[in-house]
Amino acid sequence: MSPSRAKSDRNRATRARPGRRVLPWSALFASLVKAFGANHAFTLAHYHVIFTEGWRAIRDTMIIAAFGMPLGGLFGVVVGYLIARRNFIGRDALEIATMVNYALPGTIVGIAYLIAFNDPPLALTGGALIIVACYIFRYSPTGIRATVAQLQQIDPSIEEASHSLGAKTGETFRRVTLPLVLPAFFAGLGVVFIRSMTAISATIFLVSISWTLITVRILENMTELALGPAAAFSVFVVLAVFVVTALVSAALRRFRAPGTAPVSVFGT
Amino acid sequence: MSDAVGIQIQSISKRFEHRVKGEVYAVREVSLDVRPGELVTLLGPSGCGKTTTLRMIAGFEMPDAGRVLIGERDVTHVMANERNVGFVFQSYALFPHLTVFENIAYGLRVQRCAETEIATRVGEVLTLVGLTGYDKQMPHQLSGGEQQRVALARAIVFRPRVLLFDEPLSNLDAKLRVAMREEIQRLQRALGITSVYVTHDQEEAMAISDRIAVMNQGEIAQLGSAEDLYHRPNSVFVAGFIGRACLIPARVAARRDGRTELDVLGRSHEVSTTDIRFAPGDRVRLVLRPEAVTLASSGNGGIGGTIEARHFLGEKTEYRVSIGGHSIQIASQAESFRVGDAVTVVLPTDRLHLLPGES
Numbered sequence: 001m002s003p004s005r006a007k008s009d010r011n012r013a014t015r016a017r018p019g020r021r022v023l024p025w026s027a028l029f030a031s032l033v034k035a036f037g038a039n040h041a042f043t044l045a046h047y048h049v050i051f052t053e054g055w056r057a058i059r060d061t062m063i064i065a066a067f068g069m070p071l072g073g074l075f076g077v078v079v080g081y082l083i084a085r086r087n088f089i090g091r092d093a094l095e096i097a098t099m100v101n102y103a104l105p106g107t108i109v110g111i112a113y114l115i116a117f118n119d120p121p122l123a124l125t126g127g128a129l130i131i132v133a134c135y136i137f138r139y140s141p142t143g144i145r146a147t148v149a150q151l152q153q154i155d156p157s158i159e160e161a162s163h164s165l166g167a168k169t170g171e172t173f174r175r176v177t178l179p180l181v182l183p184a185f186f187a188g189l190g191v192v193f194i195r196s197m198t199a200i201s202a203t204i205f206l207v208s209i210s211w212t213l214i215t216v217r218i219l220e221n222m223t224e225l226a227l228g229p230a231a232a233f234s235v236f237v238v239l240a241v242f243v244v245t246a247l248v249s250a251a252l253r254r255f256r257a258p259g260t261a262p263v264s265v266f267g268t
Numbered sequence: 269m270s271d272a273v274g275i276q277i278q279s280i281s282k283r284f285e286h287r288v289k290g291e292v293y294a295v296r297e298v299s300l301d302v303r304p305g306e307l308v309t310l311l312g313p314s315g316c317g318k319t320t321t322l323r324m325i326a327g328f329e330m331p332d333a334g335r336v337l338i339g340e341r342d343v344t345h346v347m348a349n350e351r352n353v354g355f356v357f358q359s360y361a362l363f364p365h366l367t368v369f370e371n372i373a374y375g376l377r378v379q380r381c382a383e384t385e386i387a388t389r390v391g392e393v394l395t396l397v398g399l400t401g402y403d404k405q406m407p408h409q410l411s412g413g414e415q416q417r418v419a420l421a422r423a424i425v426f427r428p429r430v431l432l433f434d435e436p437l438s439n440l441d442a443k444l445r446v447a448m449r450e451e452i453q454r455l456q457r458a459l460g461i462t463s464v465y466v467t468h469d470q471e472e473a474m475a476i477s478d479r480i481a482v483m484n485q486g487e488i489a490q491l492g493s494a495e496d497l498y499h500r501p502n503s504v505f506v507a508g509f510i511g512r513a514c515l516i517p518a519r520v521a522a523r524r525d526g527r528t529e530l531d532v533l534g535r536s537h538e539v540s541t542t543d544i545r546f547a548p549g550d551r552v553r554l555v556l557r558p559e560a561v562t563l564a565s566s567g568n569g570g571i572g573g574t575i576e577a578r579h580f581l582g583e584k585t586e587y588r589v590s591i592g593g594h595s596i597q598i599a600s601q602a603e604s605f606r607v608g609d610a611v612t613v614v615l616p617t618d619r620l621h622l623l624p625g626e627s
Contacts (some may be wrong), residue, residue, distance in 0.1 A: 154364075160328055161361040163348040165375035165426065175374075179365045 027238070030231035046228035050217075050236065054229060057217040058236065064128055064213070065196035068135040072192030073185045075136050076143020080184065081177060083144065084151035085159070095144075102141040106201025109138055114205050126208040134202055139195040143188015150184040151177075183252050190248035197237050272304035272462050273339030273429050275325060280334030282320050294320040296486040297334070302430075302464060307456050309465040309473040312483035313509070318466045319434055321483070325464060326432050327351045338429055354423030354461075358435040360415045362407040368394075368418050369403035375426035393421040396455065413444045420452065424459065431456065433465040437472060445469075449476050470510050474498070482506050498557075500621055507555045507623065514596035516554040517625060520546045528622070530554070532615065533592035535571055539620045551625030554615075558599040562614040563587060570614035575607050589613055 030036035034043050050058065082088070083095050101109065113134050117124040124130035158180075162172040178185075200215040207216050214233050221230035277300040286292045295317040302308045310318035323329040325336055327348030335344045343351050362371050369390055376386045394400050397417040407415055416436055423431060436452070437445045453476050456463050467473050473480050474494035481491045482505075490497060490506045501507035504515060521536065522529040528546065530537045532554060546552055564570060573591035580603060587598045587605060591613050598613070605611060 155359050155361060157357045157359055157361040158363060160326075160348070161355065161357060161363070161422075162374070163328070164326060164351075164353055164355040165422070166349050166352075166378040167374075168347075168349055171378065176363055 027231045027234045030227055031235045034228070036227050036231070043228075046232035049229045050232045054214075054217055054233065057212045057214050057233075060128070060211050061197060061214045062240075064131050064135070064211070065193050067128075068132045068196050069189050069193040071132065072136040072140050073143055073189030076140040076188035076192075077147050077178070077181055077185045079140065080144040080147020080181070081151065081173070084148045085156070085177075098137070098141055098144055101137050102139070106138075106199070106203075107205070109134065110202035110205035113202070125206070126210060128211045131203055131206050131211060131213070134206060135192055135196050135199070138202060139192045139199075140188060142191040143184060146184035146187040147181050150181045154180055186248050186251045190245060193244050193248075194241050197241050272460050274304045274306075275300075275302040275430055275462060275464065276335075276337040277301075277321070277325065278335040278337070280321070280324055280331040280336060282317075282324060282329060283332050293317075293486045295324070295331075298483075298486070298488055299334075300481055300488065300491070302462055304462055305460045306478045307453070307463040307465060307476060309467060309477040309480045310483055311467060311470060311473040311480050311509070312489075313468060316483040317486040318468075318483045322432055322434055322464060322466045325430075326353050326355050352426075352429045354426070354428035354431040356416070356419050356423050356431070356433045356436045358438055360407075360412075360419045360439075362415055362418055362422075364407055366407075367403065368399065368405045368407070368410070371407065371418055372422045372425050374422065379426060389425055390421075393425045396424075396458075397421045397451070412440050413448060416440065416448060417451070420455065424455070424461070428461070431459075431461045431463040433463065433467075435467055436465075437467070438469075445472065452476065474510075480510075482509060484509075499619070501555060501623070504553070504623060507621075512558055512597055514556045514558070514594070515623070516556060516591075516594055516596065518552050518554050518622075519625075520548050520550045520552060522548050533571055533594075537615055538617060539615075539622070540618045541620070541622055545624070546622060553623045553625050555621040555623060556596055556615070557619070558586065558597040559584075560616050560619040561596065561598045562616070563589070563598050563600045563602055563605065564612045564614055566610040566612055570612040573611055573613050575605050575609045575611060578605065578607055 031046050032042055032044070033040045034045070079094065079098055083091060104112075113130055114125055116122070117130050117133075124133070159172050159176060162176045163169075167175060198215060200213070200219065203213055204216055204219070207213055214237055218230045218233045218237075221227070221233070277298060279297050279299050280295060281293060281297055282295040283291050284294050298317070298321055300308065300321075310321055312318050320329060324331050325338075327343065327346060327350075331344065335342055337343065338351065338353070363374065366374070372390045372393060373386045376389060381389075390403070391400075394403060397420055399414065399417055399421065402410070402414065402418075407418065410418065416439075419436070433452070437448050440448060449472055452465075465473070465476060474497075477494065479491060479493055480497055482489045482497060484505050490502045492500075494510075497506060497510045501510060501513070507513040507515070516532060518530045518532045518537075520528060521531045523546070526540065528539050528541050530539060530552070562570075566572065571591050573589040573596075575587050576590050576595060577588040579586045584599045584601060585603045585605075587600060588595055589598055589611060596613070
């Protein structure tokens with residue numbers, strides 16, 4: 001497709017859905033005025049609110065995303081490796097189970113987690129761990145599929161070569177497989193972070209007095225018609241996602257193995 | 269290499285589950301004794317079990333029955349990483365994220381060798397394979413031939429006890445293939461390392477091997493030198509797989525003084541074979557190599573025939589000649605015959621091989 005054709009297609013799409021470009025800017029606008037639609041005097045008060053009263057939600061969200069991100073990335077790579085390279089009983093079941101977590105509606109997953117982890121010995125309800133676990137298992141399929149796709153491009157004889165040179169399975173994974181699937185790891189990492197910042201459907205059942213999330217606060221603010229703080233939270237989320245996505249994309253470019261196809265943060 | 273060890277394969281079998289055929293033998297009761305310092309080639313068509321046999325020697329596949337010994341050590345159930353075997357793959361299998369130096373140094377790093385020793389040994393093998401100065405290159409920056417040299421260097425740098433090659437030249441073009449097979453032969457001879465080489469290319473096998481094991485349907489059809497296999501094939505399969513052969517039915521008329529008189533297409537022909545398997549009256553098949561048969565003008569005392577096809581190939585001309593209802597290939601220096609010409613086919617007396625006839 002020629003550049004002019006692509007540009008014209010983009011313009012057509014934008015004309016068809018004007019909200020696509022206007023909405024982020026309207027959120028920014030709403031976060032910087034006293035009362036959106038009534039009083040458009042400039043103010044930073046809403047940002048003051050989210051960084052004082054709303055600080056706990058920001059802190060909790062960032063902590064949960066920071067823990068979930070590497071764990072989710074690693075989980076995706078390990079499960080992807082098991083599915084693509086190992087032969088064991090229950091491999092297909094594992095693959096399906098990981099996909100089911102993603103395919104089910106968030107509300108169902110949230111209620112399922114709530115019920116499953118409400119009683120000892122795994123009484124996680126109310127803590128951060130259950131939210132982290134939910135993010136890892138629900139949003140790791142991207143990392144898993146990226147790892148599987150990456151490994152399918154890599155000749156298994158590369159790993160056999162490592163074995164023939166004296167390396168054990170663990171050493172082969174560390175020295176050969178892991179460096180080659182790093183792009184998939186970063187793709188999974190990015191998706192888990194983005195979803196940790198933006199998801200609400202499953203986690204709305206999992207937040208508590210001790211641990212809350214930005215998205216839940218946005219919903220609460222909207223319910224209370226506090227549009228300004230909700231918009232300020234939204235702008236913060238957009239900026240955080242933008243920064244982390246840019247960093248992950250840079251890492252993807254840096255660690256892409258020569259001769260392998262590029263992997264997007266948003267999957268393969 | 270003075271401490272070269274042999275490889276013994278004792279009645280190994282490997283079965284696989286086939287979706288349609290059920291359980292099939294990829295390798296069945298194969299035994300092979302590779303002498304220290306020798307290069308033996310496993311040669312055969314696709315699916316004959318040669319690569320599976322090689323992978324069982326390497327430890328990538330475990331046999332369902334039988335034993336594999338490297339030197340005196342039974343390695344049948346030893347993991348691939350503990351066998352000390354160098355393996356050169358068809359696809360090169362270089363680590364794409366590592367430089368040429370790091371690819372070659374990989375085995376030494378696994379063995380926890382000192383940095384100075386690694387640098388020395390990698391430098392030595394780079395010189396040996398003619399890639400001095402390539403150490404900082406990435407694999408994707410190299411040509412196919414260069415990548416295969418790196419793979420070879422990587423396989424020999426850690427001084428393995430045996431070297432295994434799985435169709436290492438099949439991804440190279442014809443000219444490079446010839447150059448690389450000479451390179452492999454030179455290195456193997458220089459290092460004196462016991463080697464098993466897998467290929468489906470009979471010319472490559474004949475050029476490089478001390479002995480060749482021709483495999484068919486999971487079994488070794490014949491083991492011998494290239495000359496043995498070419499001049500004295502023990503089956504129709506081997507006769508057809510090693511070089512080109514035409515099979516002409518004949519009958520043993522008489523045997524005397526190490527010579528056998530044959531009835532070939534109604535004409536008497538005496539051959540100097542000492543094969544004692546055949547008695548007068550037995551049906552046999554004559555193995556005719558295209559270059560062993562002479563083509564002459566009609567009426568010169570041989571078997572009469574007609575030229576069916578002619579292909580001028582420069583150094584020789586190939587003819588397809590019909591004799592007594594059979595088509596045979598003849599490679600001749602004579603260029604003057606044309607399609608449709610009546611000719612005489614003169615069979616040699618000393619370069620003919622006999623196989624049992626069809627029952």
